[in-house]
Amino acid sequence: MRLTTARRSTLFAGLAIASVAVLTACGTASGGGDSGEEATELGDYEGSVSILAWPGYVEDGSNDPSVDWVSAFEEETGCMVESKTYGTSDEAFSLMKTGDYDVVAASGDASLRLVAAGEVAPVNTDLLKNYDGIFDFLKMQSWNSVDGVSYGIPHGYGANLLMYNTDVFPDGLTSWSAVFDDAAANSGKVTAYDSPIYIADAAVYLMATQPELGIENPYALDETQLAAAVELLKAQRQHIGEYWSDYLKEIQAFETGDSVVGTTWQVIQNSITTGNTEVVLPDEGTTGWSDTWMISSQAKSPNCAYAWLDYIASPEANAQATAYFGEAPSSQAACEFRDDCEAYHAGDADYASQIWYWSTPIADCLDGRTDVECTDYAAWTTAWQEIKG
Amino acid sequence: MSSAATPHVTAGVPQPRDTPARRISVFLSQHARVRLGLLLTAPLFWLGLVYVVALAALLITAFWTVDSFTGQVRTEFTLDNIITVVTGSLYQTVTLRTVGVALLVTVIDIAIALPVAFFMAKVAGPRLQRILVIAVLMPLWASYLVKAYAWRSVLAEGGVVDWMTAPFGGSSPGYGLPAVVITLSYLWLPYVILPIYAGLERVPDSLLEASSDLGAKTWRTMGSVVMPMLWPSIIAASIFSFSLSLGDYITVNIVGGANQLLGNLVYTNVGAANNLPLASAIALIPVAIMIVYLTAARRSGALENL
Structure with a gap:
């Protein structure tokens, strides 16, 4: 049996439609599970x-x-x-x-x-x-x-701390401004945490430097406040050498001098062997x-x-x-x-x-405001991708 | 054996026992279509389910949406993701950057691969040829990650590149797009050399001699004899380096500094943002680019010679 071209393409179209229908039918329509009851007593261990x-x-x-x-x-x-x-x-x-x-x-x-x-x-x-x-x-x-x-x-x-190279900053640092307003001084050698949640670090800095924005909680940002944080981070982006999410990558970058200032964890400071880095909890406060x-x-x-x-x-x-x-x-x-x-x-x-x-940003403002809607984590993710460009 | 034809000896061969296996075998030998069907089921199942359905699932997911807080995929049809991807300036910038990197990597790889492959196929003796093929294949024995991290330390401040260029007043390009192009060019080079080498192997030496006898100089022979025959291999090689570069996100993470390519956007949307539909929509961009690329290659007639 030989199919004509027309019949064959009809067959393929039919197959395609059928498979699409099947896929849609067995899609991921499962709704959110119920959150369950808390246990009142414990039984035997399951092994x-x-x-x-x-x-x-x-x-x-x-x-x-x-x-x-x-x-x-x-x-x-x-x-x-x-x-x-x-x-x-x-x-x-x-x-x-x-x-x-x-x-x-x-x-x-x-x-x-x-x-x-x-x-x-x-x-x-x-x-x-x-x-x-x-x-x-x-x-x-x-x-x-x-x-x-x-x-x-x-x-x-x-806490997410500020790490700096003591050769570059012999007098030490006490403010996040080294990675924001003064980042240009070390352009290309600034590092930051690669996650949408890092927007909160910018918000913490804005709480201290731009009180008129009225940020009460860095995880409860309305549209204007988020835009201000994004603007700050986009300016910072010009001077970023690399973003890190793998802590081994940051250890190496600070040891070679590819990064000289940026956000970090205590464990990273403990792991760096070159001895020319220092960490500080800046005056503005921090995320953690x-x-x-x-x-x-x-x-x-x-x-x-x-x-x-x-x-x-x-x-x-x-x-x-x-x-x-x-x-x-x-x-x-x-x-x-x-x-x-x-x-x-x-x-x-x-x-x-x-x-x-760290707290998940949600539409119901975490700081208790009810007159505005806050930006949620999805909005932060989109913003973060735009910041990285 | 001629004796097989005589009835006397045939009688001595016992009648095969009528087992179920034999009955199936008889049935299959008489029904060619069933036999063919059974033989093709496994590969077609693979092609259909694993390959086509996976692509179809990708396409369909792009039309769904995600509940932003609970992260559940909602199976309602919407064009939002496609519209976002097509109109968003972020995606346009990143697409251009990705295509630029992929093109640059392809051009660099072909420029390096052509002389190397020509030397391997036409100049080197059989013994050196074998050694060179092994040398080209050797990097493939090491893990992708090891090679990418090796380039990270090569390009680091005070690394090998810094040390080598310092006497001439240069320095390492640091982490960024140049580092991505260098690393990807290195990673895909074997995939580009091998098809071109195979293509050159098929160019008979007699043609080169004939061209020379007719008075053509080196470049004329290259342009009029070798290149037309080599063109399909170059296209095939470019498909490797171009498509592999289009989808890469690990190298960019390791040596790309603060840059992101399409692969990173897909990765963060699946992992960080947990937005599978948007990731699917973004993943359609390289698919579309490759379709355009392959169609153009087909128009040029290159694919028919493969």
Whole structure:
């Protein structure tokens, strides 16, 4: 049987339409899952738990034999840990949507989105005996609770600091202006964090330098305020050598001198071997992260998940994990297992108050304004791409 | 064996047993179309599902939208993404930049590959030829990432490029678009040399001699004899380097400084922005560019000789 050209093209068109129809029908029409009920009591351990976390949060000795706080948990509870790491909050959000993970360590720029998408369940903190010891200024904050319901247990926190090359800035720095208004002095050697959430860093600077904009919270920006931040970042873009999201990349750039000033984490400063860099928490204040262990609403092992939350908040495990990552622990008791709590200003409420912890920008202004609509994370993402150009 | 024809010996061969496998085999030998159908099912399934359907899914996703807060894809038909991509100045700038980088990489690679391939195919002896082919293929044994990071340190401040150009008052171009072009040219060079080398292998030496006997000088022989025969190979090589450069985003991340190409926009929209529909719409740009490119190549008649 030989098809004529016309019949053949009809056949192909039919096939194409059919496959389109099939694809549309089996599309991703699944709505947001329900956020689930919080547990009231715990049952038997399921024998395994899968965990999604930042690199360095779940170490079982396979990266470095001396860095292991997972084995003790496995021996204690019989819950075998499977872990996966992620590189950005956005990746964590995408991975959680697969429903494959029982527990996630989420930063504030992911946690609220996870709650809104129904991917995480409320956490009954009465079932966690280590919850009481945690610093009060970390509990029930806007990034780990919604309407007075807790969605997880705080892990550790840290600030996005200003790093500078001491050869270039022998007198030191105290202001973010080195990467904004005065960036031209080191054009091509300025670096910045490669994420839409970095817009908040510009907003923090604007809070100090342009009070007439009326920014109360760097994560609650209306159209005008966002435009001002974008303008500042577009001016900064002219002088950026490179943006970083991989911290190893930033370590190398500062060691070779390709970057001389920019935003950083304490752990990066600790890793740089050339010794000609310094970090400072600038006068304007800064952004930072406060991570939360959350439980998936589709958790297959909720009891092991609760056990992990409780274990990782216990002083010794929390001290090991936060020390390895390079951040402040969540409780004073954990400092007894660390000798560097001072460097991270653990428990220093004044220091902590200068930090605007990452939070997901949403249309309902986080600062309580009701007369305007704030720009949401999608708008920030679009703005960020335009800034990079 | 001639004895097979005699009835006496045939009787000695036992009748094959009537197993299910034999019945299927008999059926298939009698029904050529069924046999062909079964043979083609697996590759066609692969081509259809994995290749065509994946592209179709990409196309369809571009017409959907994402709930900005929960991040769920909503399967409502909308042209917003396409309109955004076509009219947005950001996407126009980045598209132009990407095409510019891809063209530059292609031109540089072909300019380097032509003399190298000519030497390999026509000048080098058989032994040197084999060594050169291995040398060209050698970089493909190393991981893409290793090579890109190697260029990162080569181009770093105080790196090899700085050290080599310092006596002449130069310095490393640093991280940025020049670094991207250099790194991509390096990465895709083997893919460009090999097709051109294969094309030159097919040019008979006798033609070059005939051209020379008829009084043509080197450049005349190149222009009138070699190039027309080599043209399809050059087009094939350019398709490799051009399409590979169009989709790249890792090299740009590693040595591109603050620049972004189309691949980065797709990547951030899938990863950071969690906006699969917009990412699909952006991914259609390189697809469209390649369709135009291939159509132009086909018009020139180059593809028919492949």
